[in-house]
Amino acid sequence: MKSGTDTADVVIVGGGVHGASTAWHLARRGAGKIVLIEKEGIAAGASGWSSAIVRLHYTLESLVKVTMYGREIFGDWKNIVGIGESGFRQVGFLVLFDKSEVVHGREIVEMQQRLGVRASIITPDEVGDIEPRLAREDVVAGAWEPESGHADGSTVANSFIAAARDLGVDVRVGPTVLGVAADGTRVTGVVTSAGTISTGAVVVEAGYRTSALLAEHGVDLPITPVRHAIAVVERTSDFGGIHPVVSDRIVQAYYRPESDRLALLGEHDPLRGSVDPDVEGIKPPELGEQTSLFERFAARFPGQDSASLTRGYTGVYDCTPDFQPAFGKVQALDGLFVGSGFSGHGFKLSPGIGKILSDLVVDGSTDMIDVRPFRVERFAEGDELTGGEGYAHRSLA
Ligand SMILES: Cc1cc2nc3c(=O)[nH]c(=O)nc-3n(C[C@H](O)[C@H](O)[C@H](O)COP(=O)(O)OP(=O)(O)OC[C@H]3O[C@@H](n4cnc5c(N)ncnc54)[C@H](O)[C@@H]3O)c2cc1C
Known part of the structure; x- marks a missing residue:
């Protein structure tokens, strides 16, 4: 140069x-x-x-519009971008609500529907129709986006x-x-x-x-740099097919499938992690962070307490106030x-x-x-x- x-x-x-x-x-x-x-x-x-989750569930209408543009590109990469790929898998995106959040969740879905997003509020029974392996005793309602999923960063x-x-x-x-x-x-x-x-x-x-x-x-x-742990689980061999991306708002965690056997588990709360300005550092998660995520996953998917917690990693969120x-x-x-x-x-x-x-x-x-x-x-x-x-x-x- x-x-x-x-x-x-x-x-x-x-x-x-x-x-x-x-x-x-x-x-x-x-x-x-x-x-x-x-x-x-x-x-x-x-x-x-x-984790490259692609959902359109946002409180701010403007960000729903931004994600609608992105969803189209991720899903039709070959025709729009033409070179490479996005790794997009349309596994669906399922939000689980308890009583405290269902009103706001409904408002979001109604706003999404006005914008033309395929999203709906569903009952606990309908949550079970979509993903029967989920424990649903504490679920008051769900939000379902069949056209969402995940890609690869x-x-x-x-x-x-x-x-x-x-x-x-x-x-x-x-x-x-x-x-x-x-x-x-x-x-x-x-x-x-x-x-x-x-x-x-x-x-x-x-x-x-x-x-x-x-x-x-x-x-x-x-910007506060917050290091986040991702736990990686190898599901039990009898688990069956792939699950949707689950946003478990009740316990503030998400479970996202990776290939056919693995699940990536992450925290919802952007500040739940350690502040770490060494953003370039490659660091493993703490054992406690991994087991906390694993316990929430296993409680939500009964029978998965005998799944293997295989390995994990961390990455840094750039959090604004x-x-x-x-x-x-x-x-x-x-x-x-x-x-x-x-x-x-x-x-x-x-x-x-x-x-x-x-x-x-x-x-x-x-x-x-x-x-x-x-x-x-x-x-x-x-x-x-x-x-x-x-x-x-x-x-x-
Ligand atoms: C563990 C984890 C899970 C996540 N899951 C999701 C998810 O499921 N869905 C979702 O939507 N988002 C998710 N995110 C957030 C998302 O990944 C980030 O918001 C996004 O990748 C940020 O991209 P970026 O290009 O802004 O930043 P970065 O990917 O951090 O890129 C910034 C680049 O700038 C370079 N750089 C910095 N300073 C300089 C300099 N002075 N000169 C030259 N280069 C420089 C860095 O090396 C870096 O490569 C997740 C993030 C993490 C860490």
């Missing part, structure tokens, strides 16, 4: 699902010379550890990158972006460990590390854009946010949703998104 003489129309910082999606969307828009810089490896961050990031490269995006793995250069009012370049790139537009999608890159320009994006992402144009500097703070639910949003950011870079606006509520400045302005509304438990909705 040439130092000092490098130029680009747009530079993207970060090669997770978000940077990769933005790169592909910008290239499709013909945004000129696009460079993506990733310091560790494609999907080396949260994207590579993601690393596959999606790498496939978006391959498709972006095919459209001419210059993907550079290895250099670290050290800072965004500006002349006081607008972006002039990006300083990397391998030299400076002159550019008028920078999209920072660097996960937890985004905050430090914005802070040097006086922009406050508060309102657990909602920050994306869009940064007001402090012309030419600076951001997509970060996904708080543990950003995988499914990545196609939609990539489309939105490409619209904002190229056109200055987007017609997918009103992006203003998601602006990074909301934290400094005391205008956070969800506040105390929504579900009784802090959650991924």
